[in-house]
Amino acid sequence: MAEAAGGERKIVVAVDESEESTYALTWCLTNLISSNFKDTLFLVHARSPPALYTGLDGPGYMLSSDTVATMEKYGNVVAESVMKKAQKICRDLAGDIRVDTRVEGGDARDVICQMVERLNADILVMGSHGYGLIKRTFLGSVSNHCAQNAKCPVMIVKKPKSPAS
Template sequence: MAETEGSPKERRVMVAVDESEESMYALSWALDFLCIGDEDTLVLLHAQLPPRVYTTVDDTGYLFSSDIMESMGRYQRSITENVLERAKRICTGKNVCVETRVAIGDARDVICEQAEQLQPDFLVIGSHGYGAIKRAFLGSVSDYCAHNVKCPVLIVKHPRNKTE
């Protein structure tokens, strides 16, 4: 069906969320300034860290048991649940259709893969505001995504406290 002039086009906006204030601010910003309406879909994407696999004894001579590994997995899942619950609360009352996606892996790879799969109209991602040295060692997820995702990428900077 052809889009008629004046009718709103349904948009799909993907927002990458994690436990940081920066990502929650980016979500709020997207809701406030992208004017997401009831025709639009907001996809909340969380990249869950993969479980670490310890196949040998570590430097201290400690071998992780399956109970400890399961406990670490439960902890990661609880972080994911908390992040998505917090993000959904921010969306409450905004009259927008919300989908949630969780993928396991490095945030850079997860975001790029999901953007390729879902083909959103926009990707919104928060900036942690790392300095040049920290960015050089850790890498910037937002910078990586800006260079590797095919859709427009909005990198939202969290306003800094003026007394800092």
Template structure:
């Protein structure tokens, strides 16, 4: 894989992020040996901050349960990613990093010297994006590489 550009794909536990991964595999890795890219998939493991702010008895128990759930989610995402890549015959490096997804993705671009960052779109409207924030919107403005946002087609009725 020496000399290949790095294509970084951000995944979480959503159907839309796995759609973006599958779309990337289908369009850029249909012939893995001929692809000009090395594939790196990044998962941002959340920090259980909300549980930390809980004081009093039982806070430690809650924190350990939240941490266990976040670890389980990261393992599930990693396995699902590896399986999808294996089916296509694509070598993949999976990077699980703890932190806010926006920062994790932008930092991963620098860490892996990525040429392209691929992200799925949750399809939030203007209001939800303003309130919840949008990882893809943030990365499109702050990542030091090209950013491709893959939208899952709407289901036809």
């Protein structure tokens, strides 16, 4: 990883409510953070906008403003919970590292790539859900998209599988 001017590095870690995200953050803190650098860790969370069905393509429905407000409130609660958990992990594993949190609404692929560019990040660290070919084809892969489009090196951390009991 290239060193930024003055030994300062901007490390972006994409965080969500998954175990894979938590593992990637933990991996980053134990393997990338160094006392030789003035690291700033940016925790980035993409809050998905609620899906709205307009009925323009056939039968559908519009969500009431109360329903949309409830969904937005829930999204904010999830984002706050994700960030509190991630900040606690940072305090527990890295102590005095500078941590900045960013929550943006939108598709995770776009939010993460835009944030990397806006922050002029030195590296992006993210977890991988380890979907197979079929699931990736239908659901898309955020990590794959970011690896192809982010304007910095991307470290995709895969959580090891637990041994069968």
